[in-house]
Amino acid sequence: MALTIGVDVGGTKIAAGVVDEEGAVLASALRDTSAADPVAIQEAIADVVAELRAQHEVSAVGVAAAGFVDFANGVLLFAPNINWRDEPLRDGLQARTGLPVVVENDANAAAWGEFRFGPARHVDDMVAVTIGTGVGGGVVSGGQMLRGAKGMAGELGHVRLVPDGLPCGCGNHGCWEMYASGNALQRNARALVQSGAPEGRALAELCGGDASRLVGPMVTEAATAGDQASVRLFADLGRWIGEGMAAIAAVLDPALFVVGGGVVRAGELVVGPAREALAANLTGRSQRPAIAVVAAALGTQAGTIGAADLAREVTAAVGERVAG
Amino acid sequence: MALTIGVDVGGTKIAAGVVDEEGAVLASALRDTSAADPVAIQEAIADVVAELRAQHEVSAVGVAAAGFVDFANGVLLFAPNINWRDEPLRDGLQARTGLPVVVENDANAAAWGEFRFGPARHVDDMVAVTIGTGVGGGVVSGGQMLRGAKGMAGELGHVRLVPDGLPCGCGNHGCWEMYASGNALQRNARALVQSGAPEGRALAELCGGDASRLVGPMVTEAATAGDQASVRLFADLGRWIGEGMAAIAAVLDPALFVVGGGVVRAGELVVGPAREALAANLTGRSQRPAIAVVAAALGTQAGTIGAADLAREVTAAVGERVAG
């Protein structure tokens, strides 16, 4: 049995796990860390790996991190949350751990997890869309992770949906994530409460009348309880999600969209309208089957599991070459 | 020396060529054909293959055709110009010719030609965009042709650029090709002439005052001769091309866009503004290198050359497996 470790490096903490060939997490460990000190983060990763190796024999380590990744060379080109620029993360960690290491973008790793062990495990072409604060993405095409020339493929949240639209932190206008993210939901919900319109009453009560304290889970709570304005906010969000999926489907033609992230807790309130909007806007829809939209299955462990599996794949391939 | 035949099946004629490993066309042949009769087209393909085999020894045939293609099974699922629905083209042609056959979407085949022997031969990730009557596309990612789950990937002309925008023949609104195609150029040029505005005078003269007779090459002619309104029409077209490329780059992160099709005859008048608009709208542009935009090199032979090369690849792979 070949076990590998997956490590998901976030801005404030590091989550790691020992993962088997079926995607099961056999052990896990956590570290707080300081984003300001790139060396300390490498040491923390090595440390958490050592802790897990004391429990299980493992053959390789996969690291998932936010940012632009040069997968072939294991270099983190740019990380938004950590002070890494052209950081040779793979070589550094191989030296520290003595194990083979692969480095992958975190959204890609999570997508790979869902592709291998989640709802996309029976297809070769899938797109994972994570609806959190922003909108992240990962693409598997023909069974291969799609990485692009500079490790920047799958930046789905920054596909432009609206010309001259809402300004995005990325410097562009009208990016998908300005309309289809948890932030968009929160922005629209707050605007409703601030307007003082009577249909916003249920949400106003949930935030004690202070729109600036209104957050997504309150909208989920209200919508689930039947508040029509909140249901409409999710339907609107779902419509934008589906319209963006249709644009992406014209490029990638996946068999499946897997939707993850906090917003998905609203379930069919948001996934249903997304599915409808995708179907209504799908290119060539009268000459082709619909594309399914399903909820992600691995939750916050998707990155860890996916990174561990990518480590297994790469080291297995190397092993084959050596053995051949 | 392994030679293969590429066949490009259009709505009114079939172009075929014998292609060597360097992408050179050693011999070529042509057939008129009737789109109404799918059987006659298969016979015409077999016939043109026979004609070329009389001149050169070949090992396989690659067929490029417009439509949705199931590459793995060699089936044409849907063709817009020919009465093919779920047509088992590969098996039919293998039976007729006794040679291994592969079937590919024509835009994909052309993209593959540019990828292997054109300006994209030094990169692993490229997008070919063909600006003709509409906008077609083909994607190579990580050195692999991107085909999607149902052979419908790369329908780049139908990425939505404008919500509630111009209606497209595909049933959607705001598709890229409604703003970035030769048809769009013609539509805008005709509108300028019809408006009677003085800046449209040069174009009005070229079409004898009858806007319905104004076609793209006249705009190219006027722009090349320095007519400022025509220069602006191309700049506007280029801007839309570049804005669409930026959306696609957020998904695919190619190293290169290769632009082909009739409109490209206007050269930098259209490619320059496209390049500028791509740079100005590229996601993460301050943290990443620009993406190059270059003109296609293989012209109308791209489909033939690409199909022939795909046939060589596939049969070589089969050969290796047999030999291994």
Next chain:
Amino acid sequence: MALTIGVDVGGTKIAAGVVDEEGAVLASALRDTSAADPVAIQEAIADVVAELRAQHEVSAVGVAAAGFVDFANGVLLFAPNINWRDEPLRDGLQARTGLPVVVENDANAAAWGEFRFGPARHVDDMVAVTIGTGVGGGVVSGGQMLRGAKGMAGELGHVRLVPDGLPCGCGNHGCWEMYASGNALQRNARALVQSGAPEGRALAELCGGDASRLVGPMVTEAATAGDQASVRLFADLGRWIGEGMAAIAAVLDPALFVVGGGVVRAGELVVGPAREALAANLTGRSQRPAIAVVAAALGTQAGTIGAADLAREVTAAVGERVAG
């Protein structure tokens, strides 16, 4: 008691009525007419006036016609349906009838009718919006008919709502009437049926499965019977209506929008969403009262009644000047 005649000149028929100071129609008459013959139309108007004068003593005639009208001089500058170009309609009809005549744009006349005798009779600032095949408008501001420099004010249906949007017959893109008219409703309903989506089943049954036979009243019928897809089609239409109203309100700040035309038969199914969208998009909405949206009251007689009243106003003003 001062009675006047109002004449509403349409493309295929002329409707006329004797109207009293309270807006009541005491008698009415009708003529078919040929749009091709402008002289015949003048004769038909004179004829219908003569028929009504045989029943009632009248002091003036008001004529409402589609087109751009020079009100001060009683000239029809351009009519879309009738072959009138710079037609001196007032002088021609005064010569034929021996009565004072005023000529007004038909949408303006209808707006004036609603302003004087309909739901807007208690306000000084109102906008009448007629949702028919297209979207027409008439504006009263400070108690005065708003006509503009060339009689072309109130072309509300051609305010641009969507940049690079749907092409309009007027030569522009994204005009309000492409999204907020009966034609838009029909287009969207037909697209739903053509898509074959299950939620279009009720509409498909009403048109016998032939989308090209689906018309607006069928959508009204289905929506009234509770078909959710049809309810959504009206909600979407109403949303566009309200969004356009908000743009117009930023310019005109009316006390009231009066909505007429065939689509209004759907009642609150369309007026409700329009009112909501206006409220949600109204400039300065937190510092100002809402603007009411109500259904028109005079129906197809609004133009006749309004034209008759304008004739009374103008001749009364002349009378005062003479008497003064």
Next chain:
Amino acid sequence: MALTIGVDVGGTKIAAGVVDEEGAVLASALRDTSAADPVAIQEAIADVVAELRAQHEVSAVGVAAAGFVDFANGVLLFAPNINWRDEPLRDGLQARTGLPVVVENDANAAAWGEFRFGPARHVDDMVAVTIGTGVGGGVVSGGQMLRGAKGMAGELGHVRLVPDGLPCGCGNHGCWEMYASGNALQRNARALVQSGAPEGRALAELCGGDASRLVGPMVTEAATAGDQASVRLFADLGRWIGEGMAAIAAVLDPALFVVGGGVVRAGELVVGPAREALAANLTGRSQRPAIAVVAAALGTQAGTIGAADLAREVTAAVGERVAG
């Protein structure tokens, strides 16, 4: 000779002038003031009026102030810069000065000045557009100031040009002023410098490489000196200005647009593209004359002159009634 005083009340200072029947300013005076103290502002207005009356005999006072104004009752309903809510400004100032007073919105007063003594003095229907930090407007229709039901007409900067567009401080998205104002110019110029693109070099030099210090006049300077990127920034701004004018023209059909504000110092660099975009988007443009676009003539005195003239008009009308 009837002289009146016009007072333009800004957020930080009060500008007043004695104006004659030809719109000439015979004397002027200035006060600093504190926006926080509404009573102090009334006293400062009374004080500046007293100062001017010591020099000239005047018959009335017109006050121009930013905000929503109930003209009939002389009440400032809401002022964005001064702490006035439902302030009975007319009655307060009449009590303090013993003169008849009228109160008008400042953009309306400025529009009235241009209408009476500027380039619009020969037409009855005009729209004044002030391109400053935001976009302000004033409308004269049929020779009458257009005020609307609640004194909120002419909020032209808040006509929506882009659905789901840039968020505006007013709470809406896609308002005209987000694309057509001095702020928009500055935002786009800064983005160009920040992008590091070579064409932004001239602007980068003007602001010492610090985009946050780049302001509109630098763009004017660079464009005037021939910097092509700056010329394009103005052309883009002008295009948005003209597209908004076309939307407004469909409602109001003015004979003339008068464009004022700081941006206009760039002259034809911005007015030319505005005129072109208006012509290209004007409703019914093939059946109607073009609408002229000209620069404002009265500069920063427009509000003072317009307010003084409105005071003369109203008191003259009262005088006539009394005399009659």
